[in-house]
Amino acid sequence: MSEPEDAYDDDTRAAEYVLRLLEDDMERAFEARLANDRDLQSLVQSWEYYLADLAVDIEEVEPPKAVRSRVLASVADRAGHRSWSPIWSWLAGGLVAAGVMVAVVLGGLFDGSDDLTPSFRAELISEDRSVILTAGVIPATHEIVVERVAGAPPAEQIHELWLIADGADAPVSLGLLQNEGTTRIRVPDEIAPGVRTGTIAISIEPPGGSPTGAPTGPVVAAAQFSDL
Known part of the structure; x- marks a missing residue:
């Protein structure tokens, strides 16, 4: 059976x-x-x-x-x-x-009324410019849209996106990034307000992401969002 x-x-x-x-x-x-x-x-x-x-x-x-x-x-x-x-x-x-x-x-799911235009943007660029990503925030859906422009993690590893909110004691994982193309990440409601003023960063992690809940590999790049 x-x-x-x-x-x-x-x-x-x-x-x-x-x-x-x-x-x-x-x-x-x-x-x-x-x-x-x-x-x-x-x-x-x-x-x-x-x-x-x-x-x-x-x-x-x-x-x-x-x-x-x-x-x-x-x-x-x-x-x-x-x-x-x-x-x-x-x-x-x-x-x-x-x-x-x-x-x-009240009118159905996804009636097209939400503004899905990114309002904030950040560039995540490694020191040697081998890794370049752009990130945009869609406030209406609490999404971060990450576009990989160049570079990828080492073989059998992955990039993980983190948020370091103002005043926070530790970074919070936002999710894993695809090795190419676009990754869409929905930020939990309880931490979404900290995205605009916080710092986002990407680290190199094993497949499946950090096993500890904190970055375990090198931090490749970090940035803050600015208004579009």
């Missing part, structure tokens, strides 16, 4: 990763794959866009049964009519599901 995990495909894993539902070891394994798997990166970015409104604080409300049914049908359709899994059970109940349903009642 196959294990329950066999029913999970990459699309479902990507959704659970965005929602931070994976166990620590599963998340580390997923991030190790994410560093070099462009298809997986695309799935994560797609789910980040699709589920971004879940971060909005909405008071818990018991939705009408008809609305609940429509939302679950919509979510199932987004997943490509795949088999039911724990992620949909999680979405179906509790505060987050209520928040989604209220958002649908």
